[in-house]
Structures are given as C-alpha cells and as structure tokens.
Amino acid sequence: MRDAGRRLGGRRNSRGGGGRQDRRARRAGQARGAGRRDPPPARGSRARPRDGTRGSTSRRGALRLEQRRRADSRGVRGRDRRVRADGGLALVPALSLSTLRxxxxxxxxxxxxxxxxxxxxxxxxxxxxxxxxxxxxxxxxxxxxxxxxxxxxxxxxxxxxxxxxxxxEIIGEVIRERFGISRVLSIGAPEMGAVIARAGHELVDVKDYRAATVVAVGNDFDLSYERLTAAARAAARGAPLVTPNMDPRLPIEGGDFLPGCGSIVQSVAVAAGVQPVVVGKxxxxxxxxxxxxxxxxxxxxxxxxxxxxxxxxxxxxxxxxxxxxxxxxxxxxxxxxxxxxxxxxxxxxxxxx
The missing domain is CATH 3.40.50.1000 (HAD superfamily/HAD-like)
Incomplete structure (x- = not known):
C-alpha cells in the first residue's frame, strides 16, 4: 500500500453472522434438550479480506495500515512494505541499486x-x-x-x-511540432534564441512583440520590465507560452540560489492569464x-x-x-x-x- 491514509476494508456479512443454517442448528439443539448453544455473533463483526485483496468499501475504518517510515541501518528509505495475505505487513527489500544497468x-x-x-x-x-x-x-x-x-x-x-x-536540445522541435514554423519572441539567454532560430523559426524583437506567434521564456539574467511586459502582452494576445522548465530556484555554491526560470515564467503566465507549455523535466x-x-x-x-x-x-x-x-x-x-x-x-x- 503506497498511501499512508488508505484503509483496507473487509466485507460485511449481510446476515450479521446469523444465517439460516445457524438458526436450524440452534432449533435442533433446543429440540434435543441440549444446553449447549453457539455464542451469538459479535455486533458489527466483519469478515477479513482474503488473500490480501481489498474488500467492500462499506467497511470504513476497519483496519488502518501504518507504513514503515524509518530508515534502515544503512539509511535507505523508500517503498519497503507490502500487505501479507493475512492482512498484516511484511517488509520488502528496498530497491537494489547494485542490479541496475x-x-x-x-x-x-x-x-x-x-x-x-x-x-x-x-x-x-x-x-x-x-x-x-x-x-x-x-x-x-x-x-x-x-x-x-x-x-x-x-x-x-x-x-x-x-x-x-x-x-x-528539443525546444525548437517542440515549437515546430505543436505550432508549426513560428515567429518567436525569445526572452532568455542568447543560447535559447540561437537553438530556436536553428530549428527554422523567426526571432521577433521585443519592440515587435505583437507580431509574435509563440513566446519562449527561459532564465533571463538580463531581464527588464520592458522584456517582461512584452512577453506577458504577447501571451495575452494569444501567442502560446513555451518554457524549458518551471523550476523556481537555481541552486548555486554555498547553499545559495538564484531565482529560477519558473519564477520568471510564472510572472508572465499570471499577468497574461495563461498556462505554459513545459519542454523539460x-x-x-x-x-x-x-x-x-x-x-x-x-x-x-x-x-x-x-x-x-x-x-x-x-x-x-x-x-x-x-x-x-x-x-x-x-x-x-x-x-x-x-x-x-x-x-x-x-x-x-x-x-x-
């Protein structure tokens, strides 16, 4: 079971444990004068799920599975639990990295x-x-x-x-496949504009943003309010917004960071009222x-x-x-x-x- 909050429900006996054969047996025992009686079934008793399968959802809260959430002796944590056939938990070895190719x-x-x-x-x-x-x-x-x-x-x-x-490697190709050969307003590093142009697209100057049919926004170390405004206005006019990634931070040495590509893209997307097309991870x-x-x-x-x-x-x-x-x-x-x-x-x- 992967989610800590999920429950394994059993199947409720619709007869409450007192089926027809049980009643006949009790009547027969009384007729014979036998003093022995089967104990009445517990109120609300429920059947266990069989072979580790999920039972009816009518049994809410019957059994909560607590996942194993502590590291083993080597510090490995992960999906190392499963449900046994009897409804209990068994440990499963974590992924073996030594077998990967x-x-x-x-x-x-x-x-x-x-x-x-x-x-x-x-x-x-x-x-x-x-x-x-x-x-x-x-x-x-x-x-x-x-x-x-x-x-x-x-x-x-x-x-x-x-x-x-x-x-x-693929942003120019993605633009071509989704939107055809385009006039692209590129807000980002010169390297991004260069690969978009090599894919056959025409680059549009910031001052000509109204002519753009696609807006590509990357991490722009030379970002200005003029460039941000041009990108937002072009996207608001209907030019699809394309970005390499939505990562909010760019980690650097010393545990510090720079605002990432996603920070800029979000500004454009919010101002334009659109959702970006993400090319990368x-x-x-x-x-x-x-x-x-x-x-x-x-x-x-x-x-x-x-x-x-x-x-x-x-x-x-x-x-x-x-x-x-x-x-x-x-x-x-x-x-x-x-x-x-x-x-x-x-x-x-x-x-x-």
Missing part, C-alpha cells in the same frame, strides 16, 4: 552547485563508469546546450560525461531521450536528482526507479524509491563504494 543524473543541486561539484560526486561517477554502468546527465538548464554542459563537466574533472541533455521527452541514448529500458535505469517535482515525479511517470539526493535530510520517507544523503552512500548502495 544505468544511472541518469540531474546536474544543478545534485552533481554540482554553481561551479563546484558536490562532495564525492566525481569519485562516484568514475566508479560507476568503471563498473560498466551507463551514465547520462539531464538538466533543466535553459541557458546552455548539452554540449555546453559536457564541456563544463569535463573542466570539473568529470571525464565520463558523454550523454548530456537539456531542454534546449518533469515532462517525459528528456527522460526518454536519455534512455534512448543509453540503449536501456526504464526499469533498469535509475534517475538520481534533488528535486521531487522535476526529477522524481518525472522519472516515475516513465517507469524509472528513483533516487533522491537529499544531503540536508528532511525528505518524506516515500518521496523516492531510495533516499541518500551523500554520493558516498549512493556508491555503497550501487556496489562501487
């Missing part, structure tokens, strides 16, 4: 913060690569392509970064592209990330096992299949540490 890693907040690798990240990635595991990296970065981030990883000493994906395309690049299936490849809404929920939607990187702790016990507080712990669980 591949890992897909988030970057910002997971592998690195700003320009600094998180402790143990480089060593763990190298050990996984030596063990024969396939590795890919998927970021929601709206200011860089996969190639840009691959170079950045290599400069930080991560030489195993071959497959690196960001929403910029948690939507499926980048996860599926990573699996295709690795040549692996979803059940054999874990997603490792620090964001429950983007990394964990997105990966679960495509059938991938999930590992939540939570160095500060405090994550709900059922937030992911496995929760780790460090890369050293991840390496141990994967059998390479």
């Amino acid at each position: 591949g890992f897909v890693f988030d970057l910002d907040g997971c592998v690195w913060n700003g320009d600094v690798l998180n402790p143990g990240a480089g060593e763990t990635l190298a050990a996984l690569h030596r063990s024969g595991r396939a590795l890919a990296f998927v970021s929601n970065n709206s200011r860089a392509t996969g190639g840009d981030l691959r170079v950045r990883l290599q400069h930080l000493g991560v030489g195993v970064a071959q497959h690196v994906l960001t929403p910029l 948690p939507e499926p395309p980048l996860f599926r592209m990573a699996l295709e690049r690795l040549g692996l299936t979803a059940p054999t490849t874990a997603m490792v990330g620090d964001s429950i809404p983007s990394d964990i929920k997105g990966a679960r939607a495509v059938g991938m096992p999930t590992v939540l990187y939570a160095p500060a702790g405090g994550a709900p016990a059922d937030a992911a299949d496995v929760i780790v507080s460090s890369f050293a712990e991840l390496a141990r669980l994967a059998g390479v540490g």
Whole structure:
C-alpha cells in the first residue's frame, strides 16, 4: 500500500453472522434438550479480506495500515512494505541499486552547485563508469546546450560525461511540432534564441512583440520590465507560452540560489492569464531521450536528482526507479524509491563504494 491514509476494508456479512443454517442448528439443539448453544455473533463483526485483496468499501475504518517510515541501518528509505495475505505487513527489500544497468543524473543541486561539484560526486561517477554502468546527465538548464554542459563537466574533472541533455536540445522541435514554423519572441539567454532560430523559426524583437506567434521564456539574467511586459502582452494576445522548465530556484555554491526560470515564467503566465507549455523535466521527452541514448529500458535505469517535482515525479511517470539526493535530510520517507544523503552512500548502495 503506497498511501499512508488508505484503509483496507473487509466485507460485511449481510446476515450479521446469523444465517439460516445457524438458526436450524440452534432449533435442533433446543429440540434435543441440549444446553449447549453457539455464542451469538459479535455486533458489527466483519469478515477479513482474503488473500490480501481489498474488500467492500462499506467497511470504513476497519483496519488502518501504518507504513514503515524509518530508515534502515544503512539509511535507505523508500517503498519497503507490502500487505501479507493475512492482512498484516511484511517488509520488502528496498530497491537494489547494485542490479541496475544505468544511472541518469540531474546536474544543478545534485552533481554540482554553481561551479563546484558536490562532495564525492566525481569519485562516484568514475566508479560507476568503471563498473560498466551507463551514465547520462539531464538538466533543466535553459541557458546552455548539452554540449555546453559536457564541456563544463569535463573542466570539473568529470571525464565520463558523454550523454548530456537539456531542454534546449528539443525546444525548437517542440515549437515546430505543436505550432508549426513560428515567429518567436525569445526572452532568455542568447543560447535559447540561437537553438530556436536553428530549428527554422523567426526571432521577433521585443519592440515587435505583437507580431509574435509563440513566446519562449527561459532564465533571463538580463531581464527588464520592458522584456517582461512584452512577453506577458504577447501571451495575452494569444501567442502560446513555451518554457524549458518551471523550476523556481537555481541552486548555486554555498547553499545559495538564484531565482529560477519558473519564477520568471510564472510572472508572465499570471499577468497574461495563461498556462505554459513545459519542454523539460518533469515532462517525459528528456527522460526518454536519455534512455534512448543509453540503449536501456526504464526499469533498469535509475534517475538520481534533488528535486521531487522535476526529477522524481518525472522519472516515475516513465517507469524509472528513483533516487533522491537529499544531503540536508528532511525528505518524506516515500518521496523516492531510495533516499541518500551523500554520493558516498549512493556508491555503497550501487556496489562501487
């Protein structure tokens, strides 16, 4: 059972335990003068569910299942409980990372913060690569392509970064598939505008926002009120609003952060009264592209990330096992299949540490 609040209901006996055969037996016993009587059934008695199946919903509150919510001796928390055939609870081993064939890693907040690798990240990635595991990296970065981030990883000493994906790999294609060749008002980094133009779209200047048929909004370090206004007005006039991601924060070194792409997109969406089309995580395309690049299936490849809404929920939607990187702790016990507080712990669980 996955949800702590769900109940397992039994099936109520419609005769209250006193069926026809019971009454005949009692009458026969009285006729024989026997002093022995069957005890009356308890008021409100209910049958147990059989073979661990859910009974009728008429039995409310019959049995509440308390989930196991504490870490085991190795600090692993996750979906480690099931219902036995007798209605009790049995422990199920947590996901075994040592049997997986591949890992897909988030970057910002997971592998690195700003320009600094998180402790143990480089060593763990190298050990996984030596063990024969396939590795890919998927970021929601709206200011860089996969190639840009691959170079950045290599400069930080991560030489195993071959497959690196960001929403910029597909944003131009998504716009073309959904809205055709478009006139796009691009509010974001020059890199985002460049990939949209390479996909065959025409870029529209801020002053010509009325001509835009699509508005693309990413994380814009040069954001001005004029640019924000142009995006909101174009979207309000009917141009679809497209964004690489809805992440509210961009983690950087020292435990600090910058306002993320989602913060800007929300401002535009609220002012225009529209909902954005999201290209990156948690939507499926980048996860599926990573699996295709690795040549692996979803059940054999874990997603490792620090964001429950983007990394964990997105990966679960495509059938991938999930590992939540939570160095500060405090994550709900059922937030992911496995929760780790460090890369050293991840390496141990994967059998390479």
